[in-house]
Amino acid sequence: DGGITQSPKYLFRKEGQNVTLSCEQNLNHDAMYWYRQDPGQGLRLIYYSQIVNDFQKGDIAEGYSVSREKKESFPLTVTSAQKNPTAFYLCASSIVAGNEQFFGPGTRLTVL
Amino acid sequence: KQEVTQIPAALSVPEGENLVLNCSFTDSAIYNLQWFRQDPGKGLTSLLLIQSSQREQTSGRLNASLDKSSGRSTLYIAASQPGDSATYLCAAGQGGKLIFGQGTELSVKP
Numbered sequence: 001d002g003g004i005t006q007s008p009k010y011l012f013r014k015e016g017q018n019v020t021l022s023c024e025q026n027l028n029h030d031a032m033y034w035y036r037q038d039p040g041q042g043l044r045l046i047y048y049s050q051i052v053n054d055f056q057k058g059d060i061a062e063g064y065s066v067s068r069e070k071k072e073s074f075p076l077t078v079t080s081a082q083k084n085p086t087a088f089y090l091c092a093s094s095i096v097a098g099n100e101q102f103f104g105p106g107t108r109l110t111v112l
Numbered sequence: 113k114q115e116v117t118q119i120p121a122a123l124s125v126p127e128g129e130n131l132v133l134n135c136s137f138t139d140s141a142i143y144n145l146q147w148f149r150q151d152p153g154k155g156l157t158s159l160l161l162i163q164s165s166q167r168e169q170t171s172g173r174l175n176a177s178l179d180k181s182s183g184r185s186t187l188y189i190a191a192s193q194p195g196d197s198a199t200y201l202c203a204a205g206q207g208g209k210l211i212f213g214q215g216t217e218l219s220v221k222p
Contacts, residue, residue, distance in 0.1 A: 006155075031208075042116070042201060042212035043156075050208065058209070090155055097208035098143055103156040 003027070004104035006091050011109045013078070013085065021076045021107045023091035031097040032074035036060060037088040037106075046089075049074055050097040078109065086111045114139045116204050118213035125192055126221050133187040133216045135202035140180045144205040147176050147187050149198045150215070156201065160187070192220045 004025045013019045023032065031050050035043040045058030049068040063082025068074055074093075078085045088108050092101040115138045125131050135145070143164050148156040160169045160176040162185065168177040175188040185202055199217045203210035 033209075035212075040214070042214040043203075043210075044212075045209055048209060088153075092156075098205060100144075100146060100158060100161045101203075101210060102158060103148075105155045106153075108153075 004091060004093055004102060006089075006104040006107050008107060009105070011107055013109060013111050015111060016080045018077055018079050019109065021078070021089055021091075021109070023074045023076065023104060024072055025074075025093045025104075026072060027093060027095075027102065028071070029093035029095050029102075030071070031094045031099075032068070033092040033094075033101065034058075034064075034066065034074070034076045035090045035092065037090060043090060046076065048097070085109055114142075114204055114206055114211045116202060116211050116213040118200075118202060118216050120216060121214065122217040122219070124219040124221060127192060127194060129192050129220075130188070130190050131192055131218075133189070133200050133202075133218070135185040135187070135213055137183045137185075137204045137211075139204075139206065140183055142180065142204045142206050145176075145178050145185050146203045146205065146210065147174075147185075148201045148203065150201060151198050159200075189218075192218075194220050194222050196220050 007022045033048040034046040047066045049055040091104045147159045162178040173190040199215045201215045203212045
């Protein structure tokens with residue numbers, strides 16, 4: 001089955017800890033994206049990558065970091081510098097940047 | 113800076129009714145517009161993608177239109193069903209990215 005997987009589905013973090021959210025795709029897509037969704041709000045772009053070993057900041061990159069060492073994988077690290085990390089995190093991919101985006105099932109992060 | 117707005121924020125209709133969801137954007141320099149469906153606690157499902165050169169796209173009971181000059185897109189749902197209940201999001205494609213509206217929460221009552 002082709003698609004986008006995100007793990008874990010639920011994640012709990014203590015204040016001051018870094019956590020890493022996984023995103024994997026087997027669609028052979030070049031571009032990958034990370035979004036954050038807060039209750040009652042639309043999605044806001046954190047980081048995106050148009051090609052392996054390259055990525056750009058989105059609108060709310062502060063307190064987050066990413067890597068793109070493999071085409072299939074685009075992990076997101078939520079650092080302790082992110083002051084309000086509790087949110088629903090969604091990963092997406094597209095064949096190339098600007099084409100139709102497809103989304104994973106999301107990871108819900110809660111800070112205890 | 114591109115801003116995308118969806119009105120209304122919530123909509124409740126009886127089963128069988130035809131309905132229109134609205135999406136407006138401030139900058140007409142977009143290369144596409146995408147409509148998504150989101151069920152509670154789930155990821156987004158792509159419904160329709162309209163390229164900037166197109167006026168509309170259809171899939172089953174769904175029809176999406178795009179008017180770049182007026183900065184508007186509509187999603188028409190025919191013969192609504194309770195299973196259509198979800199949040200519908202539109203997103204404008206610009207600069208390799210999508211800019212999202214806040215969504216319309218649709219409830220279809222049996």
